Amino acid sequence: MIPVTGFAGHDVAVLGLGRSGLSTARALAAGGARPICWDDSAEGRERAAAEGFVIRDLTGRDAFFGVARLVTSPGIPHLYPRPHPAIAAAEAAMVPVDNDIGLFFRSVATPDWQDFDTPPRIVAVTGSNGKSTTSALIHHILTEDGRPAQLAGNIGRGVLDLDPPGNGGVVVLELSSYQTELARALTPDIAVFTNLSPDHLDRHGGPGGYFAAKRRLFAEGGPDRAVIGVDEPEGRFLAGQLSEGPSDDRVIRISVAEKLDGPGWSVAARKGFLAERRKSRQVASIDLRPITGLPGRHNHQNACAAYAACRALGLSPRGIEAALASFPGLPHRSQLVAERGGVRFVNDSKATNVDAAAKALQAFGRIRWIAGGLGKEGGIAALAPHLGSVAKAYLIGHSARDFALQLGEVPLEVCETMEVAVARAAAEAEPGDVVLLAPAAASFDQYPDFERRGQHFVDLVRGAE
Incomplete structure (x- = not known):
């Protein structure tokens, strides 16, 4: 405590x-x-x-x-x-x-820290999508490297339930916009911004308020290093605000959309290869394609963010690479549940918004897509450019019929319940297909949370084996 x-x-x-x-x-x-x-x-x-x-x-x-x-x-x-x-x-x-995050930051540092050979460090991760996987991945890499590390915040334990960090300890926090928005103290050593897409807009009074809530993690405490995803305008704006110039390596820019060059510090992944560059030179690279716990471009972005944070903590590229290879992934986030008759079943119940669902749809080939729930503003119209790999959609929940009207020529079936959707998708799937739960909607119409929804999918898939 x-x-x-x-x-x-x-x-x-x-x-x-x-x-x-x-x-x-x-x-x-x-x-x-x-x-x-x-x-x-x-x-x-x-x-x-x-x-x-x-x-x-x-x-x-x-x-x-x-x-x-x-x-x-x-x-x-x-x-x-x-x-x-x-x-x-x-x-x-x-x-x-x-809130408890503010109390944590004002209370975690003690006079004992002055006597440690290596003072504890705090890494805080925020963003719209990928922050849970990025936080867990940082924690996994540190643990595999033999560093004492704890994981808390929006994942793992409550922040005030943590053990006081000792010599060389690292606390990794996943922080939602709800947590960063109100905390009166925010002073991480390293802060990570994964990406931004519209979410929780009613809570924050619109997209500007939502971004402002995320930005507080960087503006209030001034982290020693900031890892910033720059594939959206907000990330580029934030990186520019924090940087004193092109060669300022206190800001590490990450991308999966373009090669990052220049005199600063960057980590980018393209076509499955992660590359770290400093002072206009490539200093390390990793082939991410064989890593089963990190499928798809969105997980490659998570890998870039975790790699950059761990490099800022002093870990070696080779040590990070070895730890990435052993990362099992997180439940409900591109989780491979089973493979039967050449058909893979993937649980991405955490894809509760359109942007997260788009990333899941881009990660696989021919897809039997289970979607629906309590839809958000705009429904799934924005997913139109990402539906080319969908062989058929199986729609569930409150928004099933609304989603059906937005799917154009995509074959679909309104199933209403998870039981019917899993049974129909499994019956119609062919070898090479992926039965993917990526709802693009909240779970609260049928389940108390996305975890319960994902676990129901897992239980149905494994019960059918």
């Missing part, structure tokens, strides 16, 4: 009592604060009360009298589309609002 510093003897309110909320309450108490907890659900309040925490309705007019800080869970809106009543009450009482 990372005890929260700076609030000993003070009341600190905690809103939202899921995984991160309860961890926050425990870490506050460990640091000498007095947590006051609230959750909109009776179940959440009961969990906190069972651990002895004080429960108080934070939506009341006088709820924040004597409270030093409100710490809110990331899923609770604080601005758009409208603030949660407890957050509005805190702001009316002039009580600052923070």
Whole structure:
């Protein structure tokens, strides 16, 4: 646990009592604060009360009298589309609002770090797509290299549940826009921006607010090194803002769209080959094509980001290459579930938006595509240029019929449920086909989260073996 510093003897309110909320309450108490907890659900309040925490309705007019800080869970809106009543009450009482990420950054460094031969480092990864795989890949490479490393944030453990990092330790954090948007402290040693595509726009008041939430990771704390994906205008803009000039190697640009040249530091992957360049010279290269845990161009972008972050930490190209080869991939992200009769079954349930689904559709040849769920604004119209490899679409969920109207000449079947879609796709698949779950939609119409949706696909596929 990372005890929260700076609030000993003070009341600190905690809103939202899921995984991160309860961890926050425990870490506050460990640091000498007095947590006051609230959750909109009776179940959440009961969990906190069972651990002895004080429960108080934070939506009341006088709820924040004597409270030093409100710490809110990331899923609770604080601005758009409208603030949660407890957050509005805190702001009316002039009580600052923070989250567990902000508390982590203000508490993780201790005086002991001055005595370490190698001070701990923090790597933080954000972006629209690929941040989970990139974070897990960085952690895997470090572990394979013998470095003490922990993985947390939007993946793995809650940040305040981590063990205090010791000599030479590295903490790898995956951070969503919900987490970076509100944190009052953001001071990683290395910050990674994978890419940007429209997502969570209602929460951020549009694309500008969404990008601004991501940008805070780089603007607030000023990382020693920034790894920036430059295949979108926002990434190029961010890299330009952070750089003092073409040869400034504090910014490492990454790309899978073009060869990057110039006097600076870059890592790019083209046609399956990763190349690192510094001062206009290639210094290392890796053939990514045989790596089964990183299929497709989107995973090659993840490999570039992880490679660059690990190089910034001082790892060797050959050590990184060996670790990449042993990376198994993550569940629900281009996960090879089974291969039967020459047909591969791939679970990419994490492809909850159009951009992520496009990347999955570009990663394979002839595809039996399972898509649908709770569609987002615009549906799947933007996927039209990426449907050439789709032999047939099998549509499920709330948006199945809306998606069907946007697929043009692509053969399709409205299946409604995952059970029907998997059965139909498996029955019609031919050797060489890939049955791909890449929904291009949220899961909340039929499942509590994308993990549960992906696991249902996995269970159905493996149950049919």
